[in-house]
Amino acid sequence: QGHNFSVQALVSYYEAMINRPGRTMILKNAKVPVLFVMGVYDNAAPVKDMLQQCYLPEKSYIHIFQNAGHMSMLEEKEKSNRVIDNFIQ
Known part of the structure; x- marks a missing residue:
């Protein structure tokens, strides 16, 4: 499912x-588990x-996510919710 974002919104985001x-040190120093969520079609963060x-x-x-890009929480909303719910359990 596609989403329509204005050109200005996309430019501002990028x-x-x-x-x-950079936040590499935050990841290196994390004392709690970290969930990495990715989408196969994500061009912004491959x-x-x-x-x-x-x-x-x-x-x-x-x-x-096999059917999502950078916005899996919108592209695969139900699956995203389940993944996050399972992680925080």
Whole structure:
């Protein structure tokens, strides 16, 4: 299911992402499990790039959505809710 975002909203989003400070140290120092949620069709944060970060936390859980891109919480809402619910249990 596609979503219509204005060009300005997308530009603002990407500018914010590009200009944000790195958070690698937060992942390295995480003392709690970290859930990595990825979408096969994500061009903004490709699975291959995200998988390289999964080793940083002491304990990682990984879920890759087969029918989603960067917005799996909208593209696969029910599945996303189940994945997050299972993680926090």
